[in-house]
Structures are given as C-alpha cells and as structure tokens.
Amino acid sequence: MKILIFGNIIDNKDVLTTYFKSKLVVVDETLEREEALDLARIYDYDAVVLRLSDARPPETDLIRRLxxxxLRCPVIAVAHSFGESSRLRVLEAGVDDLIVSATSQEEIFLRVQNQVRRSRGFQSPALTLGNVEINMNAKKIFVAGREVTLTKKEYQIVEILALRKGCVLSKEAILDHLYGGLDEPNPKIIDVFICKIRKKLLALGADDLIETNWGRGYMVVERRSTEVTQPRPAEAAIGPDPRLTTGLFLRVGA
Incomplete structure (x- = not known):
C-alpha cells in the first residue's frame, strides 16, 4: 500500500508513520494543505490519513477539496481526542472513517487497511484471486492453502497489482509504490521481480495471475473457467423447420 499522511505529530507517542512502514506501507507525509492536494492529484494513493486535534480547527476544507x-481513495481521520461538534463537521465533510482514541497503532493500521481493501472491491479479509489468497494482515500469499516463499518486495508487488485488479500498472508506477521515489533502481528490475514471482506461484500450481501488457506494464487478472454450453436434449432432437421441406409458406401481401 501507499498512503499520504497529513498533519502535525501530536506528541511523542505518535509513531503512526513508523508503524505503517513496518507493515510494508510506503508513506508520504506533509504538513502543508496545498502540498497535500498536489500530492493527491499526482500520485495513486491507497488512502489519505489526516492527523486531527481539538487544538486545531478541523480540516473540513481540505477534506472537501480532496x-x-x-480523490477516490478512502480518507481516514485520526485523533487522540475530538469533541462531538468537530467529529460531526469532519464526518459531514466526507471522511470515510474517523478514529478517535485508538488503543494501539495496530488498530489504526487495520482500520485503514480494511477501508483500502473494501474500496478496491474485496469484501473478505483476504484478497482472493482464483486459487491464490493474499493475506494482507500476515503479509503472506498462499496457493491452495500452501504458503509461497516471497521476499518483501515480491509480496508488495503482488499486493499492489491485486488491489488494482484489471488495471495496467507501468514499471515506473510499481517502483513508486515500492520505493516512494527514494533510491529507485532501474525500472527493468520490475521484469526480474515479476519473473521470479511467476515461477514461485506456478511451482505451487497457481493460476496464471500476472499478465504482461507489452509496452505498458503488468496487471493482475482473475481467470475463470469457461463452461461450454451443450445443446439441451429437446433442442438437439428438433430437425429443420418442416416448412422448408414442404414449401408451405404463407405469402403476405400477394
């Protein structure tokens, strides 16, 4: 996942960014409203997280402008404490979730992740594509119940593509989601990653999950077995129209 976090760190207990990064999330941060709007226009974020506080006016204008x-991705507001009037104003402005007085960073992470998953069309806790299951909580991938041994980057690539099922991502876009614009290697490294991922998935009998769109990039597709429609017995027994052999047609307008 790649998310944008906006707002000041409230106190030294706020380790939200560090925790998200420990969960293989690429994080962009900003304290400036206009920069947040520009970043949201330029990059394909999975979620935008707003740090809010009763000590500052609620960011209702930013939410509306986003x-x-x-902006189509979920917007989640997070606050240690928040008065009722501020809560109502933020909810009316259009946030997808408001998290107040969360007991842990893990709770915030899971609620953000659930919003991301549902916004991408996955209702169950895991991303299921054919016989491949992507467990976003454990950051593991299974084929028919057997775990696939992947590196962190390989897992991230599968998750990135799966969340955008049916959409082609360029190698540059995948790199941005992996490295966040910092020390990015040559885009050709994505071809190497994809090759290794395919071999590992196919070795366990996975469906052909990742498709190459030549000249554009890669995409995840969910292949379903097509059933051949057989004629029903009654239809198979019916011969040609008897009128075609007897010549008995009604001529209209003669």
Missing amino acids: RIGG
Whole structure:
C-alpha cells in the first residue's frame, strides 16, 4: 500500500508513520494543505490519513477539496481526542472513517487497511484471486492453502497489482509504490521481480495471475473457467423447420 499522511505529530507517542512502514506501507507525509492536494492529484494513493486535534480547527476544507479534486481513495481521520461538534463537521465533510482514541497503532493500521481493501472491491479479509489468497494482515500469499516463499518486495508487488485488479500498472508506477521515489533502481528490475514471482506461484500450481501488457506494464487478472454450453436434449432432437421441406409458406401481401 501507499498512503499520504497529513498533519502535525501530536506528541511523542505518535509513531503512526513508523508503524505503517513496518507493515510494508510506503508513506508520504506533509504538513502543508496545498502540498497535500498536489500530492493527491499526482500520485495513486491507497488512502489519505489526516492527523486531527481539538487544538486545531478541523480540516473540513481540505477534506472537501480532496473530494472535489476527484480523490477516490478512502480518507481516514485520526485523533487522540475530538469533541462531538468537530467529529460531526469532519464526518459531514466526507471522511470515510474517523478514529478517535485508538488503543494501539495496530488498530489504526487495520482500520485503514480494511477501508483500502473494501474500496478496491474485496469484501473478505483476504484478497482472493482464483486459487491464490493474499493475506494482507500476515503479509503472506498462499496457493491452495500452501504458503509461497516471497521476499518483501515480491509480496508488495503482488499486493499492489491485486488491489488494482484489471488495471495496467507501468514499471515506473510499481517502483513508486515500492520505493516512494527514494533510491529507485532501474525500472527493468520490475521484469526480474515479476519473473521470479511467476515461477514461485506456478511451482505451487497457481493460476496464471500476472499478465504482461507489452509496452505498458503488468496487471493482475482473475481467470475463470469457461463452461461450454451443450445443446439441451429437446433442442438437439428438433430437425429443420418442416416448412422448408414442404414449401408451405404463407405469402403476405400477394
């Protein structure tokens, strides 16, 4: 996942960014509203997280401008404490979730991740594509119940593509989700990653999950077995129209 976090760190107990990164999330941070709007327009974030506080006015204008600007990913507001009037204003502005007084960073992470998963069309806790299951909580992938041994980067690539099932991602876009623009290697490294991922998945009997779109990039597709429609017995027994052999047609307008 790649998320944008906006807002000041409230106190030294706020280790949200560090915790998200420990969960293989690429994080961009900003304290400036206009920069947040620009970043949201440029990059394909999985979620935007807003740090809020009763000590500052609620960011209702930013929330509205993000939505007006066409942002489709979930917007989640997080606060240690928040008065009822501020809560109502933020919810009315259009946030997808408001997390107040969370007991742990893990709770925030899981709630953000659940919003991301549902926004991408996956209702169950795991991303299931054919006989491949992507467990976002454990950061593991299984084929018919057997775990696939993947590196962190390999897992991230599968998760990135799965969350955008049916959409082609360029190698540059995948790199951005892996490295966040920092020390990015040559885009050709993505071809190497994909080759290794395919071999590991196919070795366990996985469906052909990752498709190459030549000249554009890669995408995850969910292949379903097609059933051949057989004629019903009644249809198979019916011969040609008897009128075609007897010549008995009604001529209209003669």
